[in-house]
Amino acid sequence: MLKDWINQKYLKNYSKLNKEFNKNKPFPHLILKDFFKVSKAKLLLKEVKKEKYKYKDWDLYRLYESRDFDFVKNELLKEFYKLIRSRAFLEIIKKITGSKVKTASAAAAIYKKTCYLLPHDDRLEKRKVAYILNLSEFKKQDGGQLEFFSTKNNHPIKITKSIIPKFNNLILFQVSRKSFHQVAEVLKNKERRTIPGWFYG
Amino acid sequence: MVNLAYLKQRVIKEIKKDFINHPIIPNIQLTNFLNHEEFNKLKKQITKLKYKLNYQPDMHSYYSAKTPKQFDSLIKSKGFKIFIEQCTGEKIKNITTEAQLFKAGNYTLLQDKQNKKNITIYFDFNKLKQGYTVFFNKNYNNLNQYSIPNALSIVKQAPNFKSFIKYINHQEKGKRYLIKGIFTIK
Numbered sequence: 001m002l003k004d005w006i007n008q009k010y011l012k013n014y015s016k017l018n019k020e021f022n023k024n025k026p027f028p029h030l031i032l033k034d035f036f037k038v039s040k041a042k043l044l045l046k047e048v049k050k051e052k053y054k055y056k057d058w059d060l061y062r063l064y065e066s067r068d069f070d071f072v073k074n075e076l077l078k079e080f081y082k083l084i085r086s087r088a089f090l091e092i093i094k095k096i097t098g099s100k101v102k103t104a105s106a107a108a109a110i111y112k113k114t115c116y117l118l119p120h121d122d123r124l125e126k127r128k129v130a131y132i133l134n135l136s137e138f139k140k141q142d143g144g145q146l147e148f149f150s151t152k153n154n155h156p157i158k159i160t161k162s163i164i165p166k167f168n169n170l171i172l173f174q175v176s177r178k179s180f181h182q183v184a185e186v187l188k189n190k191e192r193r194t195i196p197g198w199f200y201g
Numbered sequence: 202m203v204n205l206a207y208l209k210q211r212v213i214k215e216i217k218k219d220f221i222n223h224p225i226i227p228n229i230q231l232t233n234f235l236n237h238e239e240f241n242k243l244k245k246q247i248t249k250l251k252y253k254l255n256y257q258p259d260m261h262s263y264y265s266a267k268t269p270k271q272f273d274s275l276i277k278s279k280g281f282k283i284f285i286e287q288c289t290g291e292k293i294k295n296i297t298t299e300a301q302l303f304k305a306g307n308y309t310l311l312q313d314k315q316n317k318k319n320i321t322i323y324f325d326f327n328k329l330k331q332g333y334t335v336f337f338n339k340n341y342n343n344l345n346q347y348s349i350p351n352a353l354s355i356v357k358q359a360p361n362f363k364s365f366i367k368y369i370n371h372q373e374k375g376k377r378y379l380i381k382g383i384f385t386i387k
Contacts, residue, residue, distance in 0.1 A: 059308070059309075059310050059311050059335070059365040059367070059368075060310060060311075062368070114370040114371070114372060116368060116370070118258075118308060118310060118368065119258040119259045120259065121259075143371075149258060155257065155258075155259060156257075156258040156259050157258075158258075180258065180259060182258070185306075185370055185371060187371055
């Protein structure tokens with residue numbers, strides 16, 4: 001199943017990826033470009049568009065979210081969900097991040113114009129590693145960047161890394177007291193589509 | 202300085218009734234609070250203050266300045282304190298005040314830390330579609346309160362009642378100027 005989905009180059013060299021993951025600032029993270037096979041990524045995008053989304057608007061966010069993939073009926077999304085929770089895939093995540101992860105969650109999200117997600121660290125339940133699979137191609141002027149903060153005394157101070165959403169990039173980062181991040185407001189009439197979730201210990 | 206209508210006892214009685222009986226959170230918004238001339242004078246002052254950015258990303262992003270002297274004296278006066286006590290039915294003591302400015306990109310966030318009981322007042326200077334204050338109770342029933350020029354909002358904050366100022370997105374070209382005051386409850 002892994003070989004059907006994942007780009008060949010990510011089925012090896014974990015030691016190198018792990019080193020890079022740990023050395024990245026302001027907290028351990030990695031951007032895996034073209035993570036899935038293009039055909040699979042395109043299919044994922046096609047299928048997430050068929051899902052129903054709920055509008056969510058509170059202090060921290062404005063975005064649209066699908067139901068948890070635990071409840072999807074779409075066959076392709078079910079297959080994706082099965083993949084990320086498979087022993088083999090979790091083993092890859094463990095090798096890249098160094099975290100012993102036992103399961104995963106997923107849902108689809110859309111950030112439309114003026115949508116955003118304000119600074120937070122993701123610490124909840126037994127989340128060990130956060131992931132975001134980008135399914136949109138954005139430019140800097142579109143907004144919607146995933147932004148990481150430096151911290152002092154476990155409080156975010158300023159943005160030190162800004163990641164423009166690129167199609168089929170998988171971003172992994174360690175969830176900790178330092179993992180403050182946000183999604184910058186989308187400025188243009190474009191949809192920032194992702195599958196975000198977590199790997200749990 | 203204050204609209205004389207608000208100094209009438211029968212009006213204060215009505216205010217108190219509405220404040221206490223609000224279905225979501227004890228609050229009231231008193232429009233045309235200051236007389237016209239005083240409001241316009243204060244409005245000019247508020248836009249000329251030296252604002253400093255208060256940015257703690259996981260808590261808030263806004264600009265603050267010292268409250269203009271005359272208004273500060275008003276809300277720290279014995280008369281105003283009595284007015285607030287009569288409107289809310291609460292005995293209050295110390296007050297802290299601050300002039301605040303919210304524009305595109307600014308917000309406040311909810312905190313896990315429980316609110317101590319207090320009476321918060323907001324005095325607004327302009328009308329904005331965004332940057333409204335969201336109040337909610339323990340059942341998450343919420344009330345969105347939009348800024349109205351020359352309106353004094355009085356709100357009771359407590360562990361079960363929380364509020365935040367909604368993020369202002371890039372489409373908003375205006376700014377929300379306000380003076381915020383917090384009275385601690387005895």
